[in-house]
Amino acid sequence: MFEDLRDLYNATIIERGRRPRHMRRLEDFDATAKGDNPMCGDRVQVWVKYAGDGTIAATGFDARGCEISKAAADLMVEAVAGHSATSTRRLFAAFRTLAQTGECAECAEELKPMLPLAAVHEYPSRVKCATLPWHALIAALEGEGATTSE
Amino acid sequence: MFEDLRDLYNATIIERGRRPRHMRRLEDFDATAKGDNPMCGDRVQVWVKYAGDGTIAATGFDARGCEISKAAADLMVEAVAGHSATSTRRLFAAFRTLAQTGECAECAEELKPMLPLAAVHEYPSRVKCATLPWHALIAALEGEGATTSE
Amino acid sequence: MNAPSFDARLDIAAIRAQFPILEQKIRGKDLVFLDSAASAQKPRAVIDAMVGAMETQYANIHRGLHWMSERTTEAYEATRDAAARLLNAGDRHEIVFVRNSTEGINLVAHSYGRGIMKPGQAVVISAMEHHSNIVPWQMLRDAHGTELRVAPINDAGELDMAAYEALFADGKVGLVAITHMSNVLGSYTPAERIIQIAHAHGAKVLLDGSQAVVHRRVDVRALDADFYVFTGHKLYGPTGIGVLYGKRELLEAMPPWMGGGDMISSVTYERSTWARVPHKFEAGTPAIIEGIGLNAAIEWVEGIGYPAIAAHEAALTDHALSRLSAIEGLTVIGRAQDRGGVVSFTLDRAHAHDIATLLDRAGIAVRAGHHCAEPLMHRLGLESTARASFGIYTTPGEIDVLADTLIKVREFFQ
Amino acid sequence: MNAPSFDARLDIAAIRAQFPILEQKIRGKDLVFLDSAASAQKPRAVIDAMVGAMETQYANIHRGLHWMSERTTEAYEATRDAAARLLNAGDRHEIVFVRNSTEGINLVAHSYGRGIMKPGQAVVISAMEHHSNIVPWQMLRDAHGTELRVAPINDAGELDMAAYEALFADGKVGLVAITHMSNVLGSYTPAERIIQIAHAHGAKVLLDGSQAVVHRRVDVRALDADFYVFTGHKLYGPTGIGVLYGKRELLEAMPPWMGGGDMISSVTYERSTWARVPHKFEAGTPAIIEGIGLNAAIEWVEGIGYPAIAAHEAALTDHALSRLSAIEGLTVIGRAQDRGGVVSFTLDRAHAHDIATLLDRAGIAVRAGHHCAEPLMHRLGLESTARASFGIYTTPGEIDVLADTLIKVREFFQ
Numbered sequence A, B: 001m002f003e004d005l006r007d008l009y010n011a012t013i014i015e016r017g018r019r020p021r022h023m024r025r026l027e028d029f030d031a032t033a034k035g036d037n038p039m040c041g042d043r044v045q046v047w048v049k050y051a052g053d054g055t056i057a058a059t060g061f062d063a064r065g066c067e068i069s070k071a072a073a074d075l076m077v078e079a080v081a082g083h084s085a086t087s088t089r090r091l092f093a094a095f096r097t098l099a100q101t102g103e104c105a106e107c108a109e110e111l112k113p114m115l116p117l118a119a120v121h122e123y124p125s126r127v128k129c130a131t132l133p134w135h136a137l138i139a140a141l142e143g144e145g146a147t148t149s150e
Numbered sequence C, D: 001m002n003a004p005s006f007d008a009r010l011d012i013a014a015i016r017a018q019f020p021i022l023e024q025k026i027r028g029k030d031l032v033f034l035d036s037a038a039s040a041q042k043p044r045a046v047i048d049a050m051v052g053a054m055e056t057q058y059a060n061i062h063r064g065l066h067w068m069s070e071r072t073t074e075a076y077e078a079t080r081d082a083a084a085r086l087l088n089a090g091d092r093h094e095i096v097f098v099r100n101s102t103e104g105i106n107l108v109a110h111s112y113g114r115g116i117m118k119p120g121q122a123v124v125i126s127a128m129e130h131h132s133n134i135v136p137w138q139m140l141r142d143a144h145g146t147e148l149r150v151a152p153i154n155d156a157g158e159l160d161m162a163a164y165e166a167l168f169a170d171g172k173v174g175l176v177a178i179t180h181m182s183n184v185l186g187s188y189t190p191a192e193r194i195i196q197i198a199h200a201h202g203a204k205v206l207l208d209g210s211q212a213v214v215h216r217r218v219d220v221r222a223l224d225a226d227f228y229v230f231t232g233h234k235l236y237g238p239t240g241i242g243v244l245y246g247k248r249e250l251l252e253a254m255p256p257w258m259g260g261g262d263m264i265s266s267v268t269y270e271r272s273t274w275a276r277v278p279h280k281f282e283a284g285t286p287a288i289i290e291g292i293g294l295n296a297a298i299e300w301v302e303g304i305g306y307p308a309i310a311a312h313e314a315a316l317t318d319h320a321l322s323r324l325s326a327i328e329g330l331t332v333i334g335r336a337q338d339r340g341g342v343v344s345f346t347l348d349r350a351h352a353h354d355i356a357t358l359l360d361r362a363g364i365a366v367r368a369g370h371h372c373a374e375p376l377m378h379r380l381g382l383e384s385t386a387r388a389s390f391g392i393y394t395t396p397g398e399i400d401v402l403a404d405t406l407i408k409v410r411e412f413f414q
């Protein structure tokens, strides 16, 4: 009955949503921020450790929310490894476009693993589930303690 | 064009509204109260002097408002002369019925001079113009300083 | 599965025919609207009343001396009588129009809270309040130095009456603000006892009737409630209009909250004086068209009658509880004895949002999340639930569709 | 009598046909509705938008994951874009939905006034404010220790700019709250200069655009206004919905006012955190259907266009001024150079209420009284005036009916 929903709930999302690989608090971190989606109660916290050159060495997260937000957070961690704050922001912009439109024009290599989230654009109220961890990550990089995705 | 309005704006109302006989502040008074109609800005103040037996010896008023409210105040002064607080309240009840319905069943002698105000019941938003001075009078008798007819 | 006994007095098909929206298809499927606790659909009578007001007699009210204004004032003020009748208030002046329940509670928190309560006094809420009945009291606490106390609930989702009563021991409680029916658990609270206990300790009581008034006859005089709020849009009425009932002597003692047109008796720069209650609390042009729509909603509900409504919804709820409980991996949240037409649940291996998205694809509208009751979720040890809620127009067949579809949702996430 | 030059761009007959109410008869006479400044009539487009929302897509918004809720959220939030466009705000987050202008002003008086202003600072209003822009500042004064200063007007009914500027001399003024157009005199205020002067002295400015936005294009960025309020029902929209524009950095710095659902980011009993602007200021279920109606009203006004509206109303006003001034014993109140479609007047030997009652018998709706501006009446040495006010649908012929009837009113009271 829900076969068309496999678009959204594909194998990657289900796997990453249920058994995220990076869902852990970093003991040793340089920045952290929380993100709230006040409309539905999703919440995520992100921890970041920088390398000597200021790029992201490691990211961990804790999430309370649906499969989509957990999967998005988990894939994000891998995508941003080694990136500077600036290029992370650029990745987020591209990811947001992907989540909102399903398009990833001239898709950066790092974003390709995110393509399983493309179908979320057909579910407008779920787009924020996918972008919430990114909002929290950006808030951490900018030294803000908390953010919301309303 | 307005001939049917002579019901309301009859000779008595026009005369009493324009040249009220009792529109004056009592220099020597026992009680006073103001009445406001907040919806339209009408305002009246009433002064009362009691006789030795507690009945109303004299009443004066000052009014800011339309012909109807002035005429009603002016006629009221005559109607309540010699009355106790209780019988004044009774007169007001009867007058209110007159203003709201046009009826004055078993009409008290003192109220008959008020009959020219009967047509006000056809103009619902004007009923308060006619009752405002009475509200102020009752407030004065009860020792309240101010009232409103909303 | 129990055979539900649906009330023969209610002709649901005829009722449904009065709701134009129920004919809509969602993605080609019949709409199964199980989100009435968030906001109910509007019957034709309400829509027509609003349209009629705009097409045949509209003008601003209270200050107009012309025909349109007089007619509109009458129609709007008739709603005050209707609301007084609905709640069995003794006096139409005890009905204050507000935007929604939230504004009604904020009005009391500002005007009664800051105006009458003293710093050091306490406000009691319960562990199952909507944010609208938590945050205003927090803000009062932080601005005015009152204390905020929370009456706990038991695991069934019922108020713990012994613990509630114990909160009064030190004599500091000035006000109790408690829901009359939980929007998450469906539990009714024992309003009469709550009020008796509070009054015995000298405290006033505000009941949040946002949910209760939709399902059950409310009698503020029998309850001896000091304040009662409800919101029009959940009672099949328009958005933008709600009601605060307050005992007259309380409303009269309270300072006004918002200033402006319509709430004054006279204005000079030095000093203004206030209009009588309820106008003292109604600043500016009110929600006129919505007020007129609310009157139609109240008359419509009265026309059906609370006994029939309550019986229908009780049968629906029993049916839902029995069908949903039979689904493997599904947990119904809240097992109160006395409950209204709201059922929250969780499902193994599927987050509430994901459930809602799948149900939506099948044309079924439910709510998912914390339902504006985060502290309650915390108490329950949950992040979120899915919630199905019922209106007069809900049918047992729709509940069967829900249950059958939930079984498929569960398979999908297997 | 001048020959009015009516704008050929406006097909008034076609516009009138869009207002169902204009077909009504009052006591057998054609309705001549000259009370639009109190509240405007609603075009079919607005009525249809509200009905459409209730019949085809209604649900509570912002928190729903289902189709109806998503559609309704989109439609409601589109109004924020429309309001931002109407006012030329830079950012849709600067648009806060309120019930009406009165609530918008109260919000600023509470949140900016008590939250940001310091006791001892002053608020400047003008001598021609509506009660809604007086009383909240009085209440702020009395609760918070700010001062209230009144900028005088000249006998033509224009703001006295030298006296206004002098109010800033001691550096205490923190906020100016002034009408953009008087609802009694029709005068526009020179908003740009008002704001420049205030800003030069470090004060913020709130403009009460309740009347102005109906008649003239408003550009909050060109004006550099800090706050701007208007009310939907005067802009041909529904009751129950209005707009507060605030510069983003101000809104962000301001504490919330009402607490409840939708305005929070997270809630625990100890502490809640707030949603981003504008949601921080929008507690509880909003006026959803009314918001959707307001969007239709804004689009409808934009469709006609402010140049055509302003030209039509200017011609109507010139015509009215010339016809009314020619009536013996009639005095037009207010002679501002720059004015909108509102004309107040008095008549020898006839009180304004009596005028209104007679006009009403002839099917003509005007307002009479103090127009919620008692201090202005006092300044003018008047008790009350009668007021005719014009909308897009008003015709020169209706003004002729008014003038001809006023001559008869005068004879009646001779």
Ligand SMILES: Cc1ncc(COP(=O)(O)O)c(C=O)c1O
Pocket: C261, C283, C284, C285, C286, D037, D038, D100, D101, D102, D103, D130, D132, D133, D179, D181, D182, D183, D208, D210, D211, D231, D372
């Ligand atoms: C200049 C002005 N300000 C404020 C208001 C108040 O508007 P509302 O009653 O819609 O809040 C009005 C209209 O009544 C007005 O004309």
Ligand SMILES: Cc1ncc(COP(=O)(O)O)c(C=O)c1O
Pocket: C037, C038, C100, C101, C102, C103, C130, C132, C133, C179, C181, C182, C183, C208, C210, C211, C231, C372, D261, D283, D284, D285, D286
């Ligand atoms: C129990 C309860 N209280 C308060 C509210 C708030 O109602 P509103 O958003 O209409 O103010 C709701 C509904 O959202 C509710 O269910």
